Amino acid sequence: MTEAPADPRSLPADHPLATGTTASAPLVQAYRGVPPAITPVWFMRQAGRSLPEYRELRTGLGMLEVCLDPALASEITLQPVRRHGVDAAIFFSDIVIPLRLSGIGVEIQAGTGPVFDRAVRTAADVDALVAAGVPHAEDSGFDPIREGVRRTVAELGATPLIGFAGAPFTLAAYLVEGRPSRDHLAARRLMHADPEAWARLMAWCADVTGAFLRAQLLAGASAGQLFDSWAGSLSRADYIRHVAPASARALSWARGLTAPDGSRVPLVHFGLGTGAFLPEMRDAGADVIGVDYRIPLDEASRRLHDAVPLQGNIDPALLGAPWPVLAEHARDVLRRGRSAPAHVVNLGHGVPPDTDPDVLTRLVGLVHEAGAE
Template identity: 40%
Template structure:
């Protein structure tokens, strides 16, 4: 099932650094609160977790942006914290405060008690959603599955909630590195198993969100984040179900590590907006595809500015294979959906002009 070629395969071709007729585009958090139909479905679900853990609702909101916009990929609607929730940490979302864990892990006993969740047990709802979405997509565009990175999951699991600096887990990494590595190794095995299970269920590309990798300095990044993402990539690539399925790594704020990230064996790198996409391409060459990297705040500007800035990103990348247009991070709730349509149409139209030049 996962090997089926969708009718629109621009996204997959770009990740293989093959020529495409125009630049493919999808948007991080493309199913989200900026869409009134998403807000209506979330209201029916009763809560964010009620939405994310119900395969029918997750499928519904995954498909909503594709009904509005000419996007080149769908991404599973879920959350990066499904793995620690399945580990029994008691995930909840407080209004205006973000995620919280009732039972954070802060000592050796708690960390050594963790185990890789059962993908057909605690996380079956995710796989059921992937299967349902693939069915409902009907081969229109590829489906992306995803996970949080081991380091990012550890940040939330040790802190117990969101934070500006995640000082607790960083202190653990410095003062108790063996304990931090035990946690990260368990999470790397869980993330790899989770991504492989999504591929078995029908995901046609896989993405790892290293949202908090940029909090680390160069040496700690390599030890506590990069090392475990490389482990995940290697494990996923070794599984027969994942043969030919591209893996994208997105490490926000880690632009100093692009070359090292490219060396993990991944197929694509997400790039945030704090580096020029042209510079990023020069640094990694043709080793990997690049995904990005418009500042999400641009979508709150006028349509003319959205057009101008989208064209600037495409021009900076140039007429080279291996570009998936995206934002440099997730779309924000205040964005006017009409501006997203402007973005999608501009990227496709200007991408064709670049290739015809």
């Protein structure tokens, strides 16, 4: 099996962090624990179904087809930056793309999500998967990803691009279930029934998703985020024993990337429903912890000894509430975020598809104004 890189590696000379183009951006400063002049804001799933220009562009095209088209992926990534004035773009792709590029049969079905040709349920299934190996970040299979990142960075200028990848548990849960699941029973069953096979599966997922993240960062993304959408289904003990080592392995693919001044590419770790193990998520190798909408930011900061920059955590449900309700909630998030060394405003999960885009634009203005006070 491919091993995650252990030695630091310099970013390319033309990387936006190496040239200084994005090094002083509010988002990068905040991710590095330096409070910027304004509180930066971006939204998970800001590029997508809430935007009419996205829906028009996607007409007749499959999700994975669009993700692997550099021109389309770049254009979709840029759309919310133009419309909302957010402080970062996040590369438009999907967490199953590295699985697809590894030869796994998967499609995104409308209204369902990722559906796989076959589930990975046994030790033999895991061994067959592992035997196929994983792509390196420099492999030609990632060329569409690198080209999409380069096109996007060229348009963004001083606005940073965030690369992203799915955390190993979320990828493993999809593979074992074969499709989205409410409780991930099959995945948790394999975890306990055959912990050795589970560990092999998690290591493979860590490497394939780590390579995906590294490819984006080397191509020009100024930060990276690891998403663990389903880790909230786990107990803290199971997370520590069966998941955290693989998340650390995935993040290690990016931990060594440094700019000429010695500063590292900042890494964010976000999980849905993971308030019980925020310190363990930090210890996996993150510089910033993303917080969902279930706990207040000041409580999250307390659990991290007020020593870790935070990202979050406006409740997505409130995007449909009357403006005074949303505005007061956003101000409360800003107030609570001050307990951390630095704070990047985001949602506690993704933008709902039925969100009015004008509300997001107005919210960006509120954050910039109130966060500068």
